[in-house]
Amino acid sequence: MGSVTSQPTVSSVPAPARPSPAADALPSGPVDPAADPVADDRLTVMGLLAEAFGGLAARGAAQLAEHQMSPVEFEVLLRLTRSPEGLLRMTDLSAQTSLTTSGVTRVVDRLVDRGLVARQACRTDRRTTYAVVTDAGRTLLGAALPDHLALIDQWLVGPLRSSGAGDLDTFVRLLRRLRDHVVPCATAGSGGPGIPVPARGSD
Numbered sequence: 001m002g003s004v005t006s007q008p009t010v011s012s013v014p015a016p017a018r019p020s021p022a023a024d025a026l027p028s029g030p031v032d033p034a035a036d037p038v039a040d041d042r043l044t045v046m047g048l049l050a051e052a053f054g055g056l057a058a059r060g061a062a063q064l065a066e067h068q069m070s071p072v073e074f075e076v077l078l079r080l081t082r083s084p085e086g087l088l089r090m091t092d093l094s095a096q097t098s099l100t101t102s103g104v105t106r107v108v109d110r111l112v113d114r115g116l117v118a119r120q121a122c123r124t125d126r127r128t129t130y131a132v133v134t135d136a137g138r139t140l141l142g143a144a145l146p147d148h149l150a151l152i153d154q155w156l157v158g159p160l161r162s163s164g165a166g167d168l169d170t171f172v173r174l175l176r177r178l179r180d181h182v183v184p185c186a187t188a189g190s191g192g193p194g195i196p197v198p199a200r201g202s203d
Contacts, residue, residue, distance in 0.1 A: 056155055063151050067144040072097065072107055074148075077116060077141045080133035087120065087132040095185035116140060 057071065064074050079096050080086055088096070094104040108131050111117035116137035122128035133141075160168040179186055 059151055059155060060148070063147055064144060066147070067140065069140070069144060072099070073111060073116075074141070074144065076104075076107055076111060076131070077133060077137050080117065080131060081138060081141055085132075086138075087130045090129050090131055092188040093131055095188040098183060098186075111137065 061071050064071055069077075075097055076093065079093065080088055090104060090108070091101070093099075093108070094101050097104060097107075099107065108117055108119070111131075112119060114136075116134055118132045118134050120130045120132050122130065157168060160171050
């Protein structure tokens with residue numbers, strides 16, 4: 001194909017519409033939801049959060065797919081690896097990931113089939129089953145993390161650090177407060193002490 005050698009004149013190209021600087025800004029004054037619920041600033045807050053998370057999640061999923069992992073599989077491996085002894089009760093893993101009991105069972109089943117996670121019974125409580133990250137699981141996670149951390153730095157941490165460390169510190173503090181309010185069980189079982197002893201080498 002030939003190269004383009006001519007350029008349209010300025011008058012033939014309509015100027016792109018400039019987004020309103022206040023398009024994403026919260027209203028400066030109070031809004032009466034009863035009078036105009038569509039203009040309620042709570043919708044803006046929720047919309048901005050959903051848009052930012054959606055963009056980050058899509059980029060993360062594409063990067064993890066290069067390492068043959070789904071986002072939820074990556075989350076399970078990461079949470080297990082960061083837990084004491086590399087293990088969590090299945091019930092705690094379900095609470096941390098906000099998956100249903102059957103949902104986390106399916107994810108762990110897939111990881112067990114790939115040799116990335118193993119199941120272990122508890123010596124002191126036969127009703128308790130642990131998910132334990134294997135050496136292969138740690139290896140796969142370690143291979144994926146450099147690219148994943150670079151992505152996080154580019155699209156999340158970097159922009160928040162651009163105006164100083166204070167913005168990132170404030171963001172983390174407020175995000176943790178929100179997480180603890182919305183998902184109070186997000187750290188279930190991560191403390192380590194008091195966890196029944198797993199039976200090593202069991203299925």
